[in-house]
Amino acid sequence: MQEAQFYEPGTGTRVHCLLCPHGCQIGEGQAGLCGVRVNKNGRLYSANYGRAASVALDPIEKKPLYHYHPGEAILSVGTVGCNLACSFCQNWTISKQVDTPTQAVESAELVAYAQKLKSFGIAYTYNEPFIWYEFVRETAQKAKEEGLENVLVTNGYVNFEPLEALLPFIDAANIDLKSIRDSFYHKMCGGSVAPVLETIRTMAPACHVELTNLIIPGENDSEEDIRDLVDWVHDHVGPDVPLHFSRYFPCYKLTTPPTPLATLTKAEAIARRKLKYVYLGNM
């Protein structure tokens, strides 16, 4: 296991993780709520360092990124763990079951594999890449040195300092904006909206950014929810940032029926009044 970055001694034998806004106080032998940052004898370790749950060559549109290397495929890697706890998680077998089997991978090996496949870069995706931090940073740096590009598909739930240290290696990101309401993040995700908005504001001027909003009936699908989210995007990162509305399907703990198509087309119409690039996905 690799020692983690961004932590300090906590109270007693605990360590205080500074990677994400949760700021977990992790007890001896315990993991943070991400499930993958572990306190061993007062030191914090990244348990998923060099472990991949999934390695595949995907169309870039699957991330989704529509305005970045269109029509190309990208080597996509992910591991286990997540620092949110969304009841509707569409990837819960890897995000919330951290004992899902993984394979050993090395940064150099992934970079060489991307080159062999003639992929233009590497996408860190499937689970939350920020809680794979040390491995992602190491791999992204090596990839960059070889002329490859790096893509993050993320929930945006990270502290400023680690984000800033990773950003020089990142070329593009799709960031989830699950709702503009803090109450949604509290109720559905075990988090808050403010850090996500901060990440979007930090990343949008630094690299190519597209946003995804998964619309769930009765939770974040009102006209007001959509309008406020669209207004925020327009006012803070501008009308050129592409916004993807994604259709929800019942998953993990949530049994609400799938989003009606009419809800998505209505959201699209609202967004088009202010934003230039609006897409519907997962239809």
Add this chain to the structure above:
Amino acid sequence: MAKVTVDASVCVGCGLCEQTCPEVFEVRDDGVAHVKTQQCATCNLQEVADQCPVSCIKVE
């Protein structure tokens, strides 16, 4: 009356419960959440428990 407890061996002190209901929950110097009082006039404590990312709050 419902009894609210926090399993301190599981809690990671992220403070979400305290953000949602500061009346009942408080993260103290030992790094974990504590139950200050068993009742809140405005919060549904079962909902607060359901929102805990490590499921360490029980309402019985």
